Amino acid sequence: MAEAAGLREHRFVRLPDLREASDIPETVFEGLPPTYIPLRNPIFYSFAASYAEETGASVIVGGHNKDDAEVFEDVSDEFFSRLQGALRAGSVRLRRQRLQILRPLRRRTKAEVLKLASAVGVPFELTWSCHKDGQSHCMSCAGCASRIQAFSEARLSDPLTSAHRKIT
Ligand SMILES: [Zn+2]
Structure with a gap:
């Protein structure tokens, strides 16, 4: 897909230690499906922000949709607003780049x-x-x-x- 889209660079990040809720015994994740991976979005976006800091990118684009936001709290507007602020607070470069997290599909x-x-x-x-x-x-x-x-x-x-x- 990345090749078809003509991306200049496509980097893989491997996270073999992340587990789905269904694979974590004796822990209840209320209201979340068995496929939920505990707080995966802060992890994914931190990798993206690291890449943005490295390359000078000023935008991170997420593909979350409206259905996702109804289930996962780490897809909420409040979460992303605070995460964007936290990432800028943690990096002079990201602050100067005015890093933005965009989610153009969030209302669909x-x-x-x-x-x-x-x-x-x-x-x-x-x-x-x-x-x-x-x-x-x-x-x-x-x-x-x-x-x-x-x-x-x-x-x-x-x-x-x-x-x-x-x-x-
Ligand atoms: Zn399948």
């Missing part, structure tokens, strides 16, 4: 995001929604189920679902 549901993506020609066959690692989507995990539901709500055809049906 996942189905609305799909409609927008379709309108601008996003290659859905290159996107990844599955919570599992592998060569193809499992089409049964929570991420895949959410994808299937969103494509259905948006009344769009998912090339991955079509491909999966041909294989099975």
Whole structure:
């Protein structure tokens, strides 16, 4: 996807010690799905801010949608406002760059995001929604189920679902 978008650099960050709520015994994460990874967004955005400080970037763009904000507190407007302030407070360079965290999809549901993506020609066959690692989507995990539901709500055809049906 990054290559298709023509990015100048695409850096991978590996976080093998992060665990999903369902993999953490005897801990209750009230109101959160079993796929919740404790406070992952501060971690992800800290990596992005580190990269921004390194490269001089002044914007970090997050792809969170309205549906995410209804479930996860670390996707709220208040959280991002304070995080942006904290990151600027922690770095002269980020302050000078006036680092901004933008979330242009935050007022749209996942189905609305799909409609927008379709309108601008996003290659859905290159996107990844599955919570599992592998060569193809499992089409049964929570991420895949959410994808299937969103494509259905948006009344769009998912090339991955079509491909999966041909294989099975
Ligand atoms: Zn899956």
